Amino acid sequence: MKSGIKSDSFEKFTVIAGSIMNPSVQECKDGGRKVLGYTCSFVPEELIIAAGMLPFRIRATDSESAGRADDYFESANICSLIRHTFGKVLNSEYDFIDGAIVGGGCDGNRHILDNWEKSPAKIAFLDRLFIPHASNNLTAEFFLGQLSGLKSRIEGYFGVTITDEKLWSAIRLCNEVRELQRELYGLRLSDNPPITGSETVAVIVAGSSMPKEEYRDDLKKLLRELQEVQVPEKKYSARIMIVGPGHDDTSMSDIVEELGGLVVNDLTCFGGKVIFGSVKEDGSDPLKALADYQVLTRPFCPKNLSAHPVINKEVFDKSKEFKVDGVIGQVFLCCETWGGEIFILNKELRDAGIPLLRIERECTADSTGQLRTRVQAFIETISGGAL
Amino acid sequence: MINVFSQLQMQAGKSLGGLCLDPQNASPGPFVLGNGDFFIEIPAAYGCSYSDLTITGAMGTAMPDASELIDKAIETGVESRMCTALKVACYYLEAGLVRKPDMIITSNSCCDSMDTLGNLMNTYKPWAEVPKFIMDAPHSFDEESYIYMGKQLRQAVTFMEDVFGRKMDWDRLREVCVLSNKQDQLLLEFQELKKAVPCPANPDFSRLGFAYDRWTGERISPQITDWLEQLISATEQRVKDKLGIEGITEKVRFLWQELAGTWPPVELWGRLQQELGAIVIMDYMSFGTLTPIDLTSEEAMFTSFGKRFLLEDPMNRQCLHTTDFFCNDILQIVKDFKCDAVIIPAHIGNRDTNSRLKVVREMCREKGIPCLVLGMDIWDKRYMTPETAFDRIKTFFETTGLI
Numbered sequence: 001m002k003s004g005i006k007s008d009s010f011e012k013f014t015v016i017a018g019s020i021m022n023p024s025v026q027e028c029k030d031g032g033r034k035v036l037g038y039t040c041s042f043v044p045e046e047l048i049i050a051a052g053m054l055p056f057r058i059r060a061t062d063s064e065s066a067g068r069a070d071d072y073f074e075s076a077n078i079c080s081l082i083r084h085t086f087g088k089v090l091n092s093e094y095d096f097i098d099g100a101i102v103g104g105g106c107d108g109n110r111h112i113l114d115n116w117e118k119s120p121a122k123i124a125f126l127d128r129l130f131i132p133h134a135s136n137n138l139t140a141e142f143f144l145g146q147l148s149g150l151k152s153r154i155e156g157y158f159g160v161t162i163t164d165e166k167l168w169s170a171i172r173l174c175n176e177v178r179e180l181q182r183e184l185y186g187l188r189l190s191d192n193p194p195i196t197g198s199e200t201v202a203v204i205v206a207g208s209s210m211p212k213e214e215y216r217d218d219l220k221k222l223l224r225e226l227q228e229v230q231v232p233e234k235k236y237s238a239r240i241m242i243v244g245p246g247h248d249d250t251s252m253s254d255i256v257e258e259l260g261g262l263v264v265n266d267l268t269c270f271g272g273k274v275i276f277g278s279v280k281e282d283g284s285d286p287l288k289a290l291a292d293y294q295v296l297t298r299p300f301c302p303k304n305l306s307a308h309p310v311i312n313k314e315v316f317d318k319s320k321e322f323k324v325d326g327v328i329g330q331v332f333l334c335c336e337t338w339g340g341e342i343f344i345l346n347k348e349l350r351d352a353g354i355p356l357l358r359i360e361r362e363c364t365a366d367s368t369g370q371l372r373t374r375v376q377a378f379i380e381t382i383s384g385g386a387l
Numbered sequence: 388m389i390n391v392f393s394q395l396q397m398q399a400g401k402s403l404g405g406l407c408l409d410p411q412n413a414s415p416g417p418f419v420l421g422n423g424d425f426f427i428e429i430p431a432a433y434g435c436s437y438s439d440l441t442i443t444g445a446m447g448t449a450m451p452d453a454s455e456l457i458d459k460a461i462e463t464g465v466e467s468r469m470c471t472a473l474k475v476a477c478y479y480l481e482a483g484l485v486r487k488p489d490m491i492i493t494s495n496s497c498c499d500s501m502d503t504l505g506n507l508m509n510t511y512k513p514w515a516e517v518p519k520f521i522m523d524a525p526h527s528f529d530e531e532s533y534i535y536m537g538k539q540l541r542q543a544v545t546f547m548e549d550v551f552g553r554k555m556d557w558d559r560l561r562e563v564c565v566l567s568n569k570q571d572q573l574l575l576e577f578q579e580l581k582k583a584v585p586c587p588a589n590p591d592f593s594r595l596g597f598a599y600d601r602w603t604g605e606r607i608s609p610q611i612t613d614w615l616e617q618l619i620s621a622t623e624q625r626v627k628d629k630l631g632i633e634g635i636t637e638k639v640r641f642l643w644q645e646l647a648g649t650w651p652p653v654e655l656w657g658r659l660q661q662e663l664g665a666i667v668i669m670d671y672m673s674f675g676t677l678t679p680i681d682l683t684s685e686e687a688m689f690t691s692f693g694k695r696f697l698l699e700d701p702m703n704r705q706c707l708h709t710t711d712f713f714c715n716d717i718l719q720i721v722k723d724f725k726c727d728a729v730i731i732p733a734h735i736g737n738r739d740t741n742s743r744l745k746v747v748r749e750m751c752r753e754k755g756i757p758c759l760v761l762g763m764d765i766w767d768k769r770y771m772t773p774e775t776a777f778d779r780i781k782t783f784f785e786t787t788g789l790i
Binding site for chain 2: 071072073074076077078082104106107108110111114115118128130132133134136138139142145302303304305306307308331333334335336337338339340341343344346347348358360
């Protein structure tokens with residue numbers, strides 16, 4: 001649903017989020033700046049920025065078919081997000097990147113790298129970053145070692161030096177962006193916010209697809225505009241939070257909002273999880289600050305066995321703070337980690353009297369007819385038939 | 388007359404058949420529950436029961452009422468395409484059928500389904516106060532990773548000591564490791580004997596031996612050593628006599644590139660042997676690369692455990708690492724065990740195998756190794772029935788000229 005925002009910045013974010021290659025990236029490329037793709041939100045963008053490159057989150061925007069990726073991944077048993085993302089790679093839509101870092105979060109994600117290396121789309125710099133599956137000091141220390149190795153390989157391959165000073169500067173920049181993004185999220189605390197959930201997804205997705213400084217400036221401008229806008233009075237039938245894996249597609253938010261609801265918050269890898277908290281800026285080792293943030297602070301993917309209490313707290317806190325009427329737990333078929341997490345959350349939310357609608361779906365928007373029916377029934381139920 | 392192989396099969400089968408919801412490595416001490424097949428030497432030396440809930444789930448799929456059980460597991464509402472064995476384990480847990488442990492130890496190894504089970508165990512409300520220890524298995528196989536894993540295993544021991552208020556007897560742990568090394572050596576000796584053509588004994592004894600040694604109350608006991616020694620002695624004799632598996636004329640040797648599962652060994656492999664002379668010479672439960680535990684120091688011992696955990700546990704070896712590593716194992720097995728073909732069950736719950744099919748197929752084509760991909764559920768025969776699997780394998784052997 002559209003709120004009717006009139007803003008150049010917002011229009012720009014929408015264009016960027018709705019496609020893979022975009023004018024900002026093209027400008028970087030034309031200016032000689034390299035682009036390093038990454039597949040998982042636990043790959044620290046700060047490291048890439050400090051290397052003088054543009055971090056670009058690899059995604060499956062607007063994919064209608066996994067195409068040749070289904071030769072690599074057995075289509076019935078592998079998450080569609082993985083297959084469609086790799087389909088984009090094989091379809092040459094990521095030919096503009098100069099290298100990629102694949103985060104080893106889930107099993108499917110790990111194998112993007114293996115298959116990429118064996119495919120005609122192979123590029124010279126393809127690296128992996130192992131994501132820890134427990135959060136404690138030892139795992140943070142091991143992750144620090146992984147980051148340090150990755151840093152050296154980036155330096156070696158691209159002939160750059162990533163100094164501590166550059167890392168601190170990138171950390172400050174990304175912290176500032178996260179803070180602005182949280183401010184954007186905060187607008188939906190209101191009963192009648194100037195931006196919808198669907199529109200917010202586009203703003204956040206754009207943040208990992210364009211130069212960070214440019215994004216920060218545009219986001220500041222958008223926030224100013226949103227604060228000044230006169231929002232026409234509108235009554236929403238239900239305030240919804242979406243929880244689940246990374247999804248840049250807005251179809252779920254669109255459905256909720258077309259049906260009269262409002263997505264007021266989320267905990268996904270293209271939303272609440274990437275804007276969470278800040279990297280500490282007062283330490284002596286910036287790489288350690290990044291490792292600690294990723295392993296010990298952020299609400300991790302449920303692939304991490306320490307993640308649940310943090311995810312649970314975040315969902316409950318945000319549900320209360322944003323006056324959430326119901327939660328939609330969105331899981332892609334064959335994603336056991338989120339499937340299990342939503343199963344657990346469902347029990348806990350039920351005990352707390354917060355309704356949860358569990359949706360298992362493909363990542364493409366072509367199954368929205370069925371989704372609409374289920375979401376409609378859910379909204380009707382939690383809003384007491386107020387539609 | 389019952390021959391020695393039948394006796395050995397019955398002996399191990401009796402112990403394994405008793406496993407399911409009871410703690411697998413029963414002992415009078417405290418009960419530790421995990422979601423993986425960990426460092427069994429540690430609970431054995433510490434004198435505690437250790438159960439792997441994954442094995443419990445897998446065993447469930449071998450029960451007479453398996454179909455009903457699997458349906459109930461699906462109804463719990465955990466991810467619908469999750470590995471069936473793990474889904475059954477989740478059901479056992481959610482239905483309150485698993486004995487309450489005194490400690491829980493979980494890790495992400497080896498696959499996403501294991502994580503889900505681990506998360507369910509760690510958040511299961513009736514066990515909220517049970518002490519829990521979580522480990523991170525990295526997807527790498529180098530010395531640094533073994534040391535890291537070893538450190539976590541050492542922390543797990545400290546955690547056990549703190550929870551149970553009793554110290555580990557390090558001399559006892561060494562004794563257990565010596566015996567464990569001996570038994571692993573014997574398992575490897577049997578594996579070596581399987582290289583003979585014709586294969587002298589049912590190759591499935593590797594799997595049986597591994598399970599008997601690691602999952603039963605007799606774990607790492609002199610009884611297992613005796614069992615393995617008898618197995619090797621009888622097999623050596625058949626190699627000397629140039630005899631194959633009794634009653635089988637060996638025509639095809641193939642790699643079953645997956646865990647055995649529950650129904651395939653019972654309802655498929657025997658028929659393939661009997662009717663086609665086609666022998667599963669190796670599967671991924673049987674395939675052992677067991678490096679002896681280094682007993683030179685405590686640190687070396689734990690680094691060895693770490694290495695075993697990451698590299699030598701059957702499923703971890705299959706799932707945690709890169710496709711190149713996975714392909715190298717296939718080629719090595721095909722070469723060493725003189726396999727005529729590779730059959731990839733492509734178990735529906737195995738995301739790792741299902742993410743590698745193109746690369747593996749192409750590698751086999753390039754190397755001239757006939758390869759068949761099935762797409763089955765190794766724990767639920769309703770997905771692809773034994774008859775269908777048999778027909779497809781038979782047709783494959785016929786079309787490739789192997790029979």
